[in-house]
Amino acid sequence: MDSGGQFSDFLQFLFMGIQRGCIYAMVAMGFNIIYNATGIINFAQGEFVVLGGLMMVTLTMVLPLPLPVAFMLTAAFVMAVGVLMERATINPVKNPSVLRLIIITIAVSILIKGLAMLFWGKESRHMRHFSGEESLHVLGATILPQTLWIIGALVLTVGLFVYFFNYTMTGKSMRACAINRDAARLAGINDRNLIMLSFALSAAIGAIAGIIITPVIQMDYGRGALLGLKGFGAAVVGGLGNSFGAVAAGLILGVIEAMAAGYISSHYMDAVALLILLIVLFVRPSGIFGDREAARFKEF
Amino acid sequence: MKKTVLALAVGLVLLTVWGGMVYAETEEIRIGCLFAVTGKAAWLGEPEKKTAEMLADEINAAGGINGRKIKLIIEDDQADNTRAVTAVKKLIEKDKVCAIIGPSVTGTTMAIIPIMQEAKIPLVSCAAAAAIVEPVAERYWIFKTPQKDSDAVRRIYEHMISKGIKDVGLITATSGFGDAGRTQLKALAAEYKINLVADETYAPTDTDMTAQLVNIRKANAQAVINWSIEPAQAIVPKNMKQLNLTIPLYQSHGFGNIKYAEAAGEAGEGIIFPAGRLLAVDTLAADHPQKAVLTEYKTKYEAKFNEPVSTFGGHAFDALHIVVNALKKVGDDPAKLRDAIETTEFTGTGGAFKMSAQDHSGLDKNAFEMLTVKGGKFVVLED
Numbered sequence: 255m256d257s258g259g260q261f262s263d264f265l266q267f268l269f270m271g272i273q274r275g276c277i278y279a280m281v282a283m284g285f286n287i288i289y290n291a292t293g294i295i296n297f298a299q300g301e302f303v304v305l306g307g308l309m310m311v312t313l314t315m316v317l318p319l320p321l322p323v324a325f326m327l328t329a330a331f332v333m334a335v336g337v338l339m340e341r342a343t344i345n346p347v348k349n350p351s352v353l354r355l356i357i358i359t360i361a362v363s364i365l366i367k368g369l370a371m372l373f374w375g376k377e378s379r380h381m382r383h384f385s386g387e388e389s390l391h392v393l394g395a396t397i398l399p400q401t402l403w404i405i406g407a408l409v410l411t412v413g414l415f416v417y418f419f420n421y422t423m424t425g426k427s428m429r430a431c432a433i434n435r436d437a438a439r440l441a442g443i444n445d446r447n448l449i450m451l452s453f454a455l456s457a458a459i460g461a462i463a464g465i466i467i468t469p470v471i472q473m474d475y476g477r478g479a480l481l482g483l484k485g486f487g488a489a490v491v492g493g494l495g496n497s498f499g500a501v502a503a504g505l506i507l508g509v510i511e512a513m514a515a516g517y518i519s520s521h522y523m524d525a526v527a528l529l530i531l532l533i534v535l536f537v538r539p540s541g542i543f544g545d546r547e548a549a550r551f552k553e554f
Numbered sequence: 555m556k557k558t559v560l561a562l563a564v565g566l567v568l569l570t571v572w573g574g575m576v577y578a579e580t581e582e583i584r585i586g587c588l589f590a591v592t593g594k595a596a597w598l599g600e601p602e603k604k605t606a607e608m609l610a611d612e613i614n615a616a617g618g619i620n621g622r623k624i625k626l627i628i629e630d631d632q633a634d635n636t637r638a639v640t641a642v643k644k645l646i647e648k649d650k651v652c653a654i655i656g657p658s659v660t661g662t663t664m665a666i667i668p669i670m671q672e673a674k675i676p677l678v679s680c681a682a683a684a685a686i687v688e689p690v691a692e693r694y695w696i697f698k699t700p701q702k703d704s705d706a707v708r709r710i711y712e713h714m715i716s717k718g719i720k721d722v723g724l725i726t727a728t729s730g731f732g733d734a735g736r737t738q739l740k741a742l743a744a745e746y747k748i749n750l751v752a753d754e755t756y757a758p759t760d761t762d763m764t765a766q767l768v769n770i771r772k773a774n775a776q777a778v779i780n781w782s783i784e785p786a787q788a789i790v791p792k793n794m795k796q797l798n799l800t801i802p803l804y805q806s807h808g809f810g811n812i813k814y815a816e817a818a819g820e821a822g823e824g825i826i827f828p829a830g831r832l833l834a835v836d837t838l839a840a841d842h843p844q845k846a847v848l849t850e851y852k853t854k855y856e857a858k859f860n861e862p863v864s865t866f867g868g869h870a871f872d873a874l875h876i877v878v879n880a881l882k883k884v885g886d887d888p889a890k891l892r893d894a895i896e897t898t899e900f901t902g903t904g905g906a907f908k909m910s911a912q913d914h915s916g917l918d919k920n921a922f923e924m925l926t927v928k929g930g931k932f933v934v935l936e937d
Contacts, residue, residue: 376596378785471761
């Protein structure tokens with residue numbers, strides 16, 4: 255029966271929330287990687303997502319290449335953009351104060367947005383779902399196979415990054431850099447290269463996010479700002495720099511938005527999400543999962 | 555001494571040439587254009603800009619208006635109210651335009667109406683909401699070319715009644731166009747005895763409307779009306795398919811771009827919406843009064859820009875033609891121009907315009923045809 259009961263409706267809202275939440279979480283993780291390495295917020299993070307989505311559309315719909323090939327090429331392309339951005343705009347700065355670097359990232363985001371508009375035009379681009387558009391039935395609710403792809407991609411990237419930052423030397427060095435760059439340098443860590451790597455990694459995660467969400471949401475050149483904003487909200491709520499927090503907060507925000515749309519009113523969906531953000535900032539400025547002690551030493 | 559004289563002479567010559575240029579420039583008729591060429595409504599503004607430029611080139615190539623060339627000064631407002639207000643002030647004060655066509659969307663049009671009224675310059679908007687030209691007493695200088703949203707609502711409700719649909723769920727975008735449409739849908743429901751059982755909205759940049767559609771399903775709606783101009787409107791049919799929600803989907807005339815249907819893909823099949831006849835010109839009877847103008851515009855636009863024509867470009871086509879026709883009659887004095895525009899009788903892409911002191915839109919509900927998506931194409935709905 256189509257008009258399901260209360261539980262299946264709840265489940266449907268939950269699925270929608272999880273899908274939104276995964277998108278926010280992936281963008282938030284991108285923020286965190288660069289934040290962890292440099293202490294700055296990269297406002298071009300949303301543009302990485304857009305580039306990933308648009309490039310994937312071109313490679314799969316226009317050329318058309320098989321999905322895995324297009325996936326690798328797209329990720330490589332966006333990573334190259336990330337590295338180029340770091341080498342051309344962040345690295346040469348003589349006196350890299352946090353504020354100065356953040357303003358540079360804003361400038362880069364505007365530049366990328368403009369270039370994307372020139373190359374891909376202004377209209378929304380759409381692409382086929384990875385594995386069919388027939389929705390799956392789960393206890394009276396429906397879920398798209400693409401949503402499962404999104405959840406899977408999130409789980410996989412979170413796993414990889416947690417492993418990278420906690421169990422590899424390079425990852426640990428990046429964290430050391432974030433805590434105290436001068437001390438890390440004295441200990442023999444090449445901080446400049448690590449920063450480049452962090453841009454490459456966050457570009458990659460942005461690209462992955464863009465690639466897997468485009469079939470569901472369509473992509474256009476101007477979408478980066480909003481994706482970035484929601485992802486930034488998730489990163490802040492979760493505690494800046496905390497990967498686990500970013501994922502949890504992203505999911506919480508997504509689910510709250512979906513529940514607000516379902517049970518309160520779709521008119522106030524975004525307002526509810528912003529309200530949560532404000533409450534968290536008032537009550538726990540370091541974020542739900544952020545370390546209060548650590549937050550005190552941050553440069554903001 | 556010799557040098558000074560030489561310099562003076564050169565200066566004088568230059569001054570004369572420059573002065574001549576300035577004089578020649580004032581000989582042109584300056585028309586301001588305000589379109590959302592970039593930004594969230596670029597799908598509207600882009601074809602409007604292209605259309606206006608194409609027409610202006612044609613008119614100038616044919617010798618202009620009574621021997622004077624026209625010069626379009628095109629500003630991009632990005633569908634942003636602040637930018638629109640700044641741009642329109644620039645057009646009026648710096649460029650000294652005699653009339654303005656555009657903007658592309660209802661929100662920006664509403665924002666600049668007070669400025670146009672004060673500056674006493676006629677505006678022919680390319681946005682749809684009835685509120686742009688009503689109440690007409692407060693809209694002395696304002697006209698518009700798209701068919702009225704209230705007429706679109708009437709056509710949709712009439713079609714629903716003919717199909718025995720009574721309970722309807724609304725889902726509208728929280729943009730100027732969506733809000734205005736929602737107001738009209740609610741206001742006219744009682745007249746047609748339609749029950750609005752659900753009233754949901756989504757942000758123009760939103761990505762998933764399943765929660766709203768679940769609520770519409772819960773309310774036992776017999777049909778859904780989706781009112782939006784944004785690309786996000788193509789997500790609604792996809793979400794309905796995902797939810798196996800098989801009730802009919804009606805969309806607004808804002809669906810009038812074949813790219814939206816492409817984006818909706820298979821899920822878009824069978825969507826019903828009212829639109830100007832431009833989109834279905836191939837299936838229009840040969841003796842229809844609009845056939846010639848529609849075919850001409852469509853052929854020229856598609857040959858020149860190599861992309862499918864959209865109703866939005868047609869709104870700019872009509873707006874510029876209305877201004878140019880008035881210019882031919884009375885010249886570029888804004889007050890005379892306004893009076894001439896008010897007496898417009900012109901068959902354009904939107905329909906047969908017949909403006910008057912009581913009606914600054916000039917179109918009725920017959921300007922709309924009910925269309926549907928069939929095989930990925932727009933065709934006239936037959937039933």
